[in-house]
Amino acid sequence: MMAAVADASAPRALRVAVLSPDLAWRSALAARLAPVEDLRVVRHGDSERPEDVEAALAHGVDVVVWDAGEGGAFPSALGEAWQRLRGGRTALVVVAERLDGALYRTCRTLGAAEVVARGAQLAELTEAVYRAGREAASGGAAVAGMASAPAAERGLTVALFSLRGGVGKTTLAIELAAALRRRLASPVALADLALGAGAVGVALGLRPARPLSDLLGEAASLDGETLRTYLTPHAASGVEVLCAPEAPEVAEYVRHAHVAAIVEASRSAFPATVLDTSSALGEADFAAAQEADSVILVLGPDLPSAAAARLAIDLFGRFDIPVAKVGLALNRWRSDGPDPADLERTLGLPVWARAGEDRAAVTAMNRGLPVSHVARRGPVAAAAERLAARLVGGARPAPRRGLFRGRRT
Numbered sequence: 229m230m231a232a233v234a235d236a237s238a239p240r241a242l243r244v245a246v247l248s249p250d251l252a253w254r255s256a257l258a259a260r261l262a263p264v265e266d267l268r269v270v271r272h273g274d275s276e277r278p279e280d281v282e283a284a285l286a287h288g289v290d291v292v293v294w295d296a297g298e299g300g301a302f303p304s305a306l307g308e309a310w311q312r313l314r315g316g317r318t319a320l321v322v323v324a325e326r327l328d329g330a331l332y333r334t335c336r337t338l339g340a341a342e343v344v345a346r347g348a349q350l351a352e353l354t355e356a357v358y359r360a361g362r363e364a365a366s367g368g369a370a371v372a373g374m375a376s377a378p379a380a381e382r383g384l385t386v387a388l389f390s391l392r393g394g395v396g397k398t399t400l401a402i403e404l405a406a407a408l409r410r411r412l413a414s415p416v417a418l419a420d421l422a423l424g425a426g427a428v429g430v431a432l433g434l435r436p437a438r439p440l441s442d443l444l445g446e447a448a449s450l451d452g453e454t455l456r457t458y459l460t461p462h463a464a465s466g467v468e469v470l471c472a473p474e475a476p477e478v479a480e481y482v483r484h485a486h487v488a489a490i491v492e493a494s495r496s497a498f499p500a501t502v503l504d505t506s507s508a509l510g511e512a513d514f515a516a517a518q519e520a521d522s523v524i525l526v527l528g529p530d531l532p533s534a535a536a537a538r539l540a541i542d543l544f545g546r547f548d549i550p551v552a553k554v555g556l557a558l559n560r561w562r563s564d565g566p567d568p569a570d571l572e573r574t575l576g577l578p579v580w581a582r583a584g585e586d587r588a589a590v591t592a593m594n595r596g597l598p599v600s601h602v603a604r605r606g607p608v609a610a611a612a613e614r615l616a617a618r619l620v621g622g623a624r625p626a627p628r629r630g631l632f633r634g635r636r637t
């Protein structure tokens with residue numbers, strides 16, 4: 229039974245509903261939240277009863293704290309009520325024992341703003357509720373439901389990924405963007421999602437056109453044209469760069485929904501977008517792997533790199549990131565390192581490209597250029613060409629009048 233548990237009349241307090249199949253748990257949580265400032269638990273009810281969900285939403289709550297219970301699957305009747313009634317104004321905070329594939333899909337489908345572990349401290353939960361409530365109030369909760377461009381007009385996105393640092397993600401991301409730019413004869417976007425210590429801007433000698441922190445506030449309505457105002461052109465390569473925040477602490481505020489909005493906007497404006505990530509497995513790194521059409525798993529020439537790749541592949545499996553979209557890039561490859569054929573066999577993924585030691589790599593970084601601008605036919609440039617060919621076709625196409633050309637303002 230849904231119960232009204234407190235007066236909702238306090239001005240400006242966030243109105244919260246707590247839904248759980250476990251009466252004792254939800255009552256205890258409501259009691260723990262009761263003294264929290266600026267937050268009122270106005271309803272609690274059973275998360276498995278559509279009428280309780282409907283009642284909470286009809287009551288105009290700002291945030292629903294939804295306990296996923298044992299199964300973690302959101303019954304479809306609840307999903308329908310949620311989509312029909314919330315109107316983008318109610319944020320969902322999911323409380324779960326663990327985030328598995330089924331629950332992750334549910335969270336994405338419903339546009340959950342936050343996921344919190346069931347055993348989390350009260351402070352962590354209330355912080356998630358505040359964040360979700362603020363985001364919903366500013367329209368942020370609508371991000372996950374943002375209209376997509378028609379499939380035919382969507383550019384491809386590719387993420388460079390590794391759980392091991394320093395293996396060459398940024399080097400290959402820059403070089404791949406430059407190779408795609410040449411191959412497509414059209415502007416290509418490169419987003420630096422290695423947010424804590426973004427290196428693309430430094431490696432290309434760029435200062436951000438506009439701070440990424442401003443974009444976070446605009447994510448709910450981000451389209452291709454708005455995204456362009458945040459991009460800094462790299463004149464020598466023709467690549468348009470979304471620089472990481474200059475203040476690393478901004479990274480903490482970047483949510484999956486922001487990355488999804490950036491990727492969608494970029495897809496609508498560019499035929500190709502490259503996403504550089506960090507090896508820290510932050511929310512943005514994971515979101516990049518999730519949202520991208522293709523993922524290039526970068527390995528260095530040593531066994532720990534292969535072990536990190538194994539971990540990444542297992543992680544993808546657990547979170548329903550299809551391994552069919554993942555390929556390996558072996559960087560700084562050397563004959564005494566792991567054998568490519570062995571790696572393919574043990575990791576179960578194809579090697580899409582490999583690059584040996586390239587003296588031009590460090591020179592290029594120090595000169596603010598892609599490696600191919602220093603050594604056109606070196607190992608890194610050749611590997612990026614192979615990756616680009618795999619992604620957009622084997623032959624270098626002639627400059628074309630396509631969907632994405634002539635859009636630039």
Ligand SMILES: Nc1ncnc2c1ncn2[C@@H]1O[C@H](COP(=O)(O)OP(=O)(O)OP(=O)(O)O)[C@@H](O)[C@H]1O
Nearest residue numbers: 393394395396397398399507560584585586589590
């Ligand atoms: N094939 C290569 N040959 C020689 N040096 C390379 C090669 N690839 C990358 N490097 C150098 O290795 C260093 C690390 O590369 P890079 O910054 O691209 O790695 P990363 O995976 O992005 O690192 P991080 O995890 O810190 O973001 C850089 O100095 C780069 O110039």
Ligand SMILES: [Mg+2]
Nearest residue numbers: 397398422427
């Ligand atoms: Mg990097």
